[in-house]
Amino acid sequence: MAFENLADRLQETFKKIRGKGKVSEADVKQMTREVRLALLEADVNFKVVKDFINRIKERAVGQEVLKSLTPGQQVIKVVQEELTTLMGGEQSKLHMSNKPPTVVMLVGLQGAGKTTTTGKLANYIRKQQNKKPLLAACDIYRPAAIKQLQTLGSQLDMPVFAMGDKESPVEIAKQAVAKAKEDHNDIVFIDTAGRLHVDDALMEELENIKEATQPDEIILVVDAMTGQDAVNVAESFNERLGLTGVVMTKLDGDTRGGAALSVKAVTGTPIKFVGMGEKLDALEPFHPERMASRILGMGDVLTLIEKAQATVDEEKAKEMEKKMRTMSFTFDDFLEQLSQVRNMGPLDEILGMMPGANKIKGMKNLKIDDKQIGHIEAIIRSMTPAEKTDPDIINASRKKRIANGSGTSIQEVNRLLKQFKDMKKMMKQMMGMTKGKKKKNPFNLPFM
Structure with a gap:
């Protein structure tokens, strides 16, 4: 489960102060020390941890806590609120254009799960908003990338626009948007090429696709398992492209989850979706307040209800x-x-x-x-x-x-x-x- 180790550590820390009738500054100091260690072990960015702890200290020794009837619970409430703010505060939804088609460009390094995420995201939008998506195969470099997207399109019963691997990705992207207009598709998902690392040639190609298609969303797909590297990748892509959102894959397999806690604070870019498994419906919208509740052992009833519905x-x-x-x-x-x-x-x-x-x-x-x-x-x-x-x-x-x-x-x-x-x-x-x-x-x- 995502954040498993962090959740265990924090819940253990809060047990000590939950029922206290009075919380002293020494209690807060001890608690924040343990929280700091737990966050660093979860691979949260060092500067992010420092700012987070300072905000908690400031609020936890303030009047709202020390004079409240249940100071122990009040401290936990402060941590929950700050954790929610750290991850973006509120859910960030996919922006839909008033003049269809909405263009969504997916970018990222090789191996992050970009092509699969393209299919998952299209599937989610079709189900939730009753949209008619078109998938565009613009990765002409990775062997079988086009075929992979076509297979996903076939499984999901969705059209895939491809022009083989001889045309330039910029031209394919332009033609895909034109095709979407012609066929009255509401939304185009552009699956771009990844590299093993961030390089100028990759960025230049992505900048040219951005200029040619004027996307409404530029979504970075990152692998949560790569920890702080995921945050560094997000910073690099954001500087060159101006990201509008992040999809974090493999969050179900990362027991630390530090990247999810750092990415918004470091880049200013919100996490919009998280991948929670291999299946094509294993993609969830990211709700910072619900994730904070899960980390602190308070459950997540709203997501449970949505899954049931x-x-x-x-x-x-x-x-x-x-x-x-x-x-x-x-x-x-x-x-x-x-x-x-x-x-x-x-x-x-x-x-x-x-x-x-x-x-x-x-x-x-x-x-x-x-x-x-x-x-x-x-x-x-x-x-x-x-x-x-x-x-x-x-x-x-x-x-x-x-x-x-x-x-x-x-x-x-x-x-x-x-x-x-x-x-x-x-x-x-x-x-x-x-x-x-x-x-x-x-x-x-x-x-x-």
Whole structure:
């Protein structure tokens, strides 16, 4: 998970002051020392860390904190606000031109994931804003770059404009914009050539494409795994091209995340999107305030809701709620739910967005094995329709048959049956259907 090490360090630091009735300057000094170390270890730019710590010190020893009723919590609020400001303050959206087509030029070094990001970004804009994109293949140097973009276009059912590798990238870009006007495409994504490092020839070509197409957005694609190098690359591109935004790829694989915390402060260029996986829909708009909440262990409910809205069928959800209320929830329904939740992304990432998840014992080291979920699905699919509807009829011989049919053990079948039973009990509590008993806290879940 992105920022994992930094999140652990900061959350550990804030535990010490969270419940304090009084926070002294010595407490603030100790806390900021630990925060400074945590940020430097996360590969955040040294100057950025220095300015950030100074702002926190200034606010944390001020009247708003020392005279508040809960000074410990107030200090954490100050850190959250400053962390949000550091990453850009608020979400920076893609600028759409009033006179279509909007031209988006993607730039970056080789290996940052620029061509794949071109496809992901076009896919996102089409889904979210109902636009009609055109992809332009202007990388004539890297072997198979044009073919890669055409393959992505085919997978996404999107047109790709290409003129082979003999025409100049500037001419291809100009013709692509003309083609978009002719075919009434709302937006053109220009996939430009990368290099192994920043050089004058590359920059000159990009400047010529910029002059020829007058792009509305110049987006730099950088690899979060390269740490401070990503920030240095952003500075170089920004000086020559005047970037309007950054897409940070592989943020799901970088446990430090320092580049994401430094890039806005160093270049003034906001992060607009982050790549969170290999799939073509694994691109998320970057929300600084939500990322700050995630880093400080406060969860990210809004992103969780958006993911659910994008993947969960509303009619099916209503039907499922009705079944839960009437306690007619079956293993078939459970399979359906499992499938919809998996579509939202990796389950450990989803759980990490829940507020307070970091405080649940064992949650920090929780790694949800996809293979294990596959076992659950195989067990359910090996049941007869009658067994799925009424698991109470599953006796010893049926368990043996289900285990053999799913390639699992009787112990695994028993475990799933018990978990399903516990889950139904929990639903009963949450729906307020426990009669004649004091209603239990719905969050005393059996598996927590």
